[in-house]
Amino acid sequence: MTSSMNSFGTKSNLDVSGRSLTFFSLQGEGLATFGVERLPFSIKVLLENLLRNEDGVKVTARDIEALARWADAPSAHGEAAGDEAREIAFTPRAFSCRT
Numbered sequence: 001m002t003s004s005m006n007s008f009g010t011k012s013n014l015d016v017s018g019r020s021l022t023f024f025s026l027q028g029e030g031l032a033t034f035g036v037e038r039l040p041f042s043i044k045v046l047l048e049n050l051l052r053n054e055d056g057v058k059v060t061a062r063d064i065e066a067l068a069r070w071a072d073a074p075s076a077h078g079e080a081a082g083d084e085a086r087e088i089a090f091t092p093r094a095f096s097c098r099t
Contacts, residue, residue, distance in 0.1 A: 004024070004051065004052055004053065004054045004055070005054045005055060005056055005061070006051075006054070007030070007054060007061040007064070008028055008030030008031050008051065008061070008064060009028050009029055009030040010024045010025050010026070010028035010030060010031060010051050011023075011024055011051075012024070012025050012028075024048050024051040024052050026044055026047060026048060026051075031068055034065070034068035034069055034071075035071050035072075036068055036071075038071040039068075039070060039071050043067065043070050043071075046067060046088065046090060047064070047067050047068060049090055049091060049092075050063055050064045050067060050088060050089070051064060052091075053089065053091045058089045059088075059089050063086070063088055063089070066086055066088075067088060
């Protein structure tokens with residue numbers, strides 16, 4: 001995974017059992033003006049994925065902002081968005097669980 005640009009200041013670290021874990025908080029100050037708390041859970045998952053993969057090319061700050069504003073007009077998406085529709089890059093990651 002490449003390093004995120006972190007345009008919205010959401011990247012944080014958490015120490016757990018001697019390991020440093022990186023996460024992207026949707027409660028970060030950079031997203032405070034977008035009303036992220038009103039987003040459906042599924043959109044929050046997509047938003048966190050964009051934050052994690054922001055590289056300025058495949059995922060831009062503009063892409064993140066557009067998705068963060070989803071709740072402003074939830075009925076104006078998909079085909080209803082017409083010329084304003086935009087695709088986003090969803091990059092799922094495989095996780096391994098160790099027991």
